[in-house]
Amino acid sequence: MKKQTLLFVAVxxxxxxxxxxxxxxxxxxxxxxxxxxxxxxxxxxxxxxxDFELNKKYPYQLVNSGSTYDMEFEFNRLRYWVSNVKLxxxxxxxxxxxxxYYLVEETNEIVVPHLVNGEKYxxxxxxxxxxxxxxxxEYKAVKFSIGVDQxxxxxxxxxxxxxxxxxxxxVSDGWMWFTSYKFLTLAGTIHWADGTPTSKALSxxxxxxxxxxxxxxxxxxxxxxxxxxxxxxxxxFKVDVKELLAATDLPWVNNSISQNKKELMKALRDAFLSKSxxxxxAGSASVEAN
Amino acid sequence: xSIKLRNKHVTGVFVLVVGVxxxxxxxxEDDLPITGEQEIPFAFRQPVFFPEAVKSAIDPKxxxxxxxxxxxxxxxxxxxxxxPILSANRQVSCAxxxxxxxxxxxxxxxxxxxxxxxxxxxxxxxxxxxxxxDNGFFxxxxxxxxxxxxxxxxxxxDEMGMYLPVLVERLKADATYIKLFxxxxxxxxxxxRTAMALSQFQRMLISADAPYDLYRRGEQLDALSxxxxxxxxxxxxxxxxxxxxxxxxxxxxxxxxxxxxxxxxSNEGIYWGRYRITYNxxxxxxxxxxxxxxxxxxxxxxxxxxxxxxxxxLNHYRFDIKDTPVTASVLYQNNDRVGIxxxxxxVEEIKSFLNALTDETFLANKDFSNPFK
Numbered sequence: 001m002k003k004q005t006l007l008f009v010a011v012x013x014x015x016x017x018x019x020x021x022x023x024x025x026x027x028x029x030x031x032x033x034x035x036x037x038x039x040x041x042x043x044x045x046x047x048x049x050x051d052f053e054l055n056k057k058y059p060y061q062l063v064n065s066g067s068t069y070d071m072e073f074e075f076n077r078l079r080y081w082v083s084n085v086k087l088x089x090x091x092x093x094x095x096x097x098x099x100x101y102y103l104v105e106e107t108n109e110i111v112v113p114h115l116v117n118g119e120k121y122x123x124x125x126x127x128x129x130x131x132x133x134x135x136x137x138e139y140k141a142v143k144f145s146i147g148v149d150q151x152x153x154x155x156x157x158x159x160x161x162x163x164x165x166x167x168x169x170x171v172s173d174g175w176m177w178f179t180s181y182k183f184l185t186l187a188g189t190i191h192w193a194d195g196t197p198t199s200k201a202l203s204x205x206x207x208x209x210x211x212x213x214x215x216x217x218x219x220x221x222x223x224x225x226x227x228x229x230x231x232x233x234x235x236x237f238k239v240d241v242k243e244l245l246a247a248t249d250l251p252w253v254n255n256s257i258s259q260n261k262k263e264l265m266k267a268l269r270d271a272f273l274s275k276s277x278x279x280x281x282a283g284s285a286s287v288e289a290n
Numbered sequence: 291x292s293i294k295l296r297n298k299h300v301t302g303v304f305v306l307v308v309g310v311x312x313x314x315x316x317x318x319e320d321d322l323p324i325t326g327e328q329e330i331p332f333a334f335r336q337p338v339f340f341p342e343a344v345k346s347a348i349d350p351k352x353x354x355x356x357x358x359x360x361x362x363x364x365x366x367x368x369x370x371x372x373x374p375i376l377s378a379n380r381q382v383s384c385a386x387x388x389x390x391x392x393x394x395x396x397x398x399x400x401x402x403x404x405x406x407x408x409x410x411x412x413x414x415x416x417x418x419x420x421x422x423x424d425n426g427f428f429x430x431x432x433x434x435x436x437x438x439x440x441x442x443x444x445x446x447x448d449e450m451g452m453y454l455p456v457l458v459e460r461l462k463a464d465a466t467y468i469k470l471f472x473x474x475x476x477x478x479x480x481x482x483r484t485a486m487a488l489s490q491f492q493r494m495l496i497s498a499d500a501p502y503d504l505y506r507r508g509e510q511l512d513a514l515s516x517x518x519x520x521x522x523x524x525x526x527x528x529x530x531x532x533x534x535x536x537x538x539x540x541x542x543x544x545x546x547x548x549x550x551x552x553x554x555x556s557n558e559g560i561y562w563g564r565y566r567i568t569y570n571x572x573x574x575x576x577x578x579x580x581x582x583x584x585x586x587x588x589x590x591x592x593x594x595x596x597x598x599x600x601x602x603x604l605n606h607y608r609f610d611i612k613d614t615p616v617t618a619s620v621l622y623q624n625n626d627r628v629g630i631x632x633x634x635x636x637v638e639e640i641k642s643f644l645n646a647l648t649d650e651t652f653l654a655n656k657d658f659s660n661p662f663k
Binding site for chain 1: 347348349350351356357432433434435437438439440441442453455456481482485486489559567569
């Protein structure tokens with residue numbers, strides 16, 4: 001795929017850094033004419049107020065039944081499918097982006113478990129999704145789902161967008177779940193800091209057709225986003241991993257969440273949609289013929 | 291009779307309609323340049339009395355079946371099925387555990403024929419009339435369709451252990467496969483087309499020419515002996531709730547009382563059977579009903595191959611069914627007590643009939659055999 005670089009010439013004066021409230025960032029110039037009608041969606045992973053980093057121990061205080069417990073969370077993988085992107089224009093009309101299935105991920109190298117030849121999936125960080133051919137217009141909201149809808153989830157031999165068993169999310173590195181897709185994965189280690197230090201693998205996953213219902217998120221943009229021949233759009237979401245941990249009061253007990261804990265899968269999905277994922281900023285970049 | 295496609299790239303828009311040698315053509319077809327010819331000399335066979343076959347999943351983009359059968363697709367699938375290039379160590383093919391002469395089962399309870407040499411967790415199932423399997427594949431139904439199922443054995447560490455990117459590399463480095471994939475799909479080799487071709491071949495594995503079928507279709511009225519006819523009635527009466535109809539399976543999942551302890555949740559719940567998929571308590575220990583077709587050549591039996599002979603199986607249903615809260619209710623045929631009453635004579639008649647489900651035409655069909663030989 002042709003790599004296109006979006007050059008934002010920052011207008012420092014317009015960048016708001018102090019408040020948490022989202023602001024539209026005006027950004028100038030200069031890209032390539034063929035980027036007209038493009039939209040960039042960035043899912044910026046954070047942990048609380050700081051950047052989200054793999055292999056770093058984050059202190060976490062669990063308050064449970066009146067007691068507090070000191071724990072640490074260390075992550076090695078965050079992955080999820082963003083799908084069925086729709087843009088809502090100022091007249092409330094929905095524009096569905098065709099074949100919009102994107103894998104957002106931040107992962108350590110994965111040794112593919114079932115191999116004799118020791119193949120490895122390389123460490124990967126991918127937070128930005130570039131969407132082309134957006135109909136020109138002014139958009140006031142973005143909708144998308146976390147996961148894969150049934151028609152594709154039931155048949156991993158069908159390919160569209162980034163779906164399929166290759167390209168980094170393939171069955172080879174365990175991205176298959178009863179021959180369907182895992183929607184969201186958070187993995188790593190939980191350390192019990194009190195008393196005798198001990199640790200447990202953290203493996204939280206969501207999936208299943210049932211869970212896809214209710215997996216849609218609508219994010220309102222504070223100011224309409226203009227996308228046309230002169231302007232490409234950029235929307236940034238914050239994905240706060242710390243908020244995901246609120247999916248359960250008993251992370252030590254529920255260190256593994258999967259198909260056999262449907263309610264916790266739902267809680268994890270809902271924590272992602274309603275707490276973890278929030279709008280950060282949006283803006284248009286003007287585009288000029290090069 | 292044959293249908294000709296004028297362009298090899300439009301195979302995807304053709305659908306073979308069950309029973310009729312019909313084709314739906316895409317309206318664009320006439321506009322496409324004529325670049326090659328491809329024959330589809332066979333229609334999918336829809337045996338009389340069989341229910342309608344399951345088509346491949348609808349492709350959301352075209353609203354047509356995503357994997358229609360073509361001659362080139364089936365041939366490619368057959369070659370892939372028998373080619374050990376599909377395994378990590380290039381020594382294991384699908385056919386390593388699916389032998390045609392045994393109804394595409396393998397004759398052992400638990401195979402060690404995979405790349406690791408370690409025993410698998412379940413018995414290799416037969417591959418018979420899969421085009422009518424409408425309720426999931428694997429012993430627990432964990433795969434919704436044949437295409438997706440293929441990725442299981444392909445990638446399992448103890449089966450073919452394949453890393454899919456490597457599989458694609460290998461196939462793309464093979465001139466024969468490049469040509470075969472181009473002919474079948476108009477594309478270079480890929481992992482998903484591999485799964486599709488394998489599925490096409492497996493949908494062709496139709497068994498409908500056993501003595502029972504000849505009798506059923508009125509082609510040979512003496513194909514069944516008097517004893518076999520009595521056996522047929524007994525099977526319908528005593529086994530027919532699960533081994534239903536012409537397929538001799540309901541494609542369902544039942545706990546048939548071979549175990550009474552389901553506490554072992556290890557190995558990702560592999561011993562739980564269908565429960566592992568549905569997490570419905572009533573599905574604990576439930577496994578898929580295998581077809582009775584070719585049953586006499588496909589021993590051993592059950593999802594773990596625990597019964598070596600058909601006598602052990604029948605003995606189980608007569609005397610040894612475990613009475614548990616999840617045992618299938620249809621097995622309580624003994625005045626509401628568990629068990630299927632059968633006399634010794636009835637057992638002999640049932641076995642005699644089961645022999646009439648052995649389809650020598652299927653077991654020896656050269657279209658299904660190893661193309662490398």
